[in-house]
Amino acid sequence: MKLYSTLTGAIQPLSPHGDAVTMYVCGITPYSPSHVGHGMRSVIFDVLRRYLVYRGYKVRHVENFTDIDDKLINSAAKLGCTYLELAEKHIQDYLKNIDALNVQRAHVYPRATQEIPKIIEIIDGLIKKGYAYRSEGDVYFRVRRDDDYGKLSHRSLDDMKAGARVEVGERKEDPMDFALWKGQKPGEPAWGSPWGPGRPGWHIECSAMSLKYLGETMDIHGGGQDLIFPHHENEIAQTESFTGVVPMARFWVHNGLLQLGNDKMSKSLGNFITLSDLVKLGSPDAIRVFFLQSHYRSPLSFSADGIAAQERALERLRAALAPGTGTGDTLDPAQYRERFDTAMDDDLNTPRAVAVLFDISRDINRARTEGRNVAPAQAALREIAGVLGLTLQERKSSAADTDVAPLMELLIETRAGLRKAKQYQLADQVRNRLAELGYTLEDTPSGTEWKKA
Numbered sequence: 001m002k003l004y005s006t007l008t009g010a011i012q013p014l015s016p017h018g019d020a021v022t023m024y025v026c027g028i029t030p031y032s033p034s035h036v037g038h039g040m041r042s043v044i045f046d047v048l049r050r051y052l053v054y055r056g057y058k059v060r061h062v063e064n065f066t067d068i069d070d071k072l073i074n075s076a077a078k079l080g081c082t083y084l085e086l087a088e089k090h091i092q093d094y095l096k097n098i099d100a101l102n103v104q105r106a107h108v109y110p111r112a113t114q115e116i117p118k119i120i121e122i123i124d125g126l127i128k129k130g131y132a133y134r135s136e137g138d139v140y141f142r143v144r145r146d147d148d149y150g151k152l153s154h155r156s157l158d159d160m161k162a163g164a165r166v167e168v169g170e171r172k173e174d175p176m177d178f179a180l181w182k183g184q185k186p187g188e189p190a191w192g193s194p195w196g197p198g199r200p201g202w203h204i205e206c207s208a209m210s211l212k213y214l215g216e217t218m219d220i221h222g223g224g225q226d227l228i229f230p231h232h233e234n235e236i237a238q239t240e241s242f243t244g245v246v247p248m249a250r251f252w253v254h255n256g257l258l259q260l261g262n263d264k265m266s267k268s269l270g271n272f273i274t275l276s277d278l279v280k281l282g283s284p285d286a287i288r289v290f291f292l293q294s295h296y297r298s299p300l301s302f303s304a305d306g307i308a309a310q311e312r313a314l315e316r317l318r319a320a321l322a323p324g325t326g327t328g329d330t331l332d333p334a335q336y337r338e339r340f341d342t343a344m345d346d347d348l349n350t351p352r353a354v355a356v357l358f359d360i361s362r363d364i365n366r367a368r369t370e371g372r373n374v375a376p377a378q379a380a381l382r383e384i385a386g387v388l389g390l391t392l393q394e395r396k397s398s399a400a401d402t403d404v405a406p407l408m409e410l411l412i413e414t415r416a417g418l419r420k421a422k423q424y425q426l427a428d429q430v431r432n433r434l435a436e437l438g439y440t441l442e443d444t445p446s447g448t449e450w451k452k453a
Contacts, residue, residue, distance in 0.1 A: 002346060003348065004347045005253070006152060007152055007247070007252045011346075011347050019058060022214040023048075023062070023221075024249070025221075026063075028066070029065075029071065030087045030088075030094065036275065036278045039275050039287070045222050049104065050386075062214060064205065068112050118212050123139055131146065136183065137184070161176055178203065179201035181198050183195070184197040216245040217248060221248070221253070222252075225256060228252075258302055259300065283393075285310075286310040286311040289310040318393075319361070321378055321381065326373055327373065330374075330376055336377070336380055336381075337380055356384065
């Protein structure tokens, strides 16, 4: 398998260091509900993990929760609750919704507030090595002390300096320096440290967690492209400066950003659709295929209509699994598995992999009408779909579907009357319009049946 690494800017063979692929994925900061972008990131790295297992690897997957930061403290104060109560609420909401998307949970979900001893150990080590300095209760990392700072984002210090600034209350030697430890402000939660009471900066927690749970060098470090700078750049700087071991991660894998219109979808911009709303828009399979139809490094524009379209398309896959096997020659599934593996080995090319699913379903339906044995091909379809996290199960009917049943029966009767009167164009309009609304009609020997896509 080959993956693109942001660090090298090239697609390289994946060669795990130990007996398992170690993968760290940056998780959410739970100061507000998770959004669709978090769902897309979760699905992408879930598929990567599933494929690695399919290819015979063991995987050790860690995903963090940033359960202490400025936004969390401020949001909790406005809502009149503690920062831990707010964090727990949104963490559980996130977990519930990724479960609904058939995303496998990480093996470990460390939280920043539970890793303070390791954080203090790393900061203390950086100070002793001259990479960090104390400043009136704060501790900052000396960016210019790190000779290869900027290697992940491929930017020079001079370019980055133009955008650097010192915030009110910061006591930096250089505008480029970043906080490892923030001294306590009135009313803020704090932990004891050699530099006085305070709390960790944003970046240091991930260094502490990755070192504790995955060691000095991991195979894959993942996250959204918006984390490349400054978060992941700073992670590399502080981790490699502390351990002296290079590289911190063999592959830096970043997914493209989800857009709403022309803008990136984000909490800070306030233009996001929550995960809770997302899971109501379609089946887990349809949502996953919508995300996987684009390459993971490419941007994707969110569209509820796009999810509905995938819901309809999935009926072709489900139809291919219908029972009934011929006794003729066998439709050989080997070519489909080979094409699927080739696509996924090529930097997780899920658009090509999804295309294989629809090709095999088309060939199964065609072979079935010819009386051929399609059972092995159906098994391959299920297996390949499973690697992408698809169940190919019918979507459960809701109360709303039950309410619409009488109207659907009336439309079916109307369409039948139009066909009997040879008004085929009008009959097709009824069927096509219902399809646009997410309802499919299927003509069977026992009559016309309907289902919600």
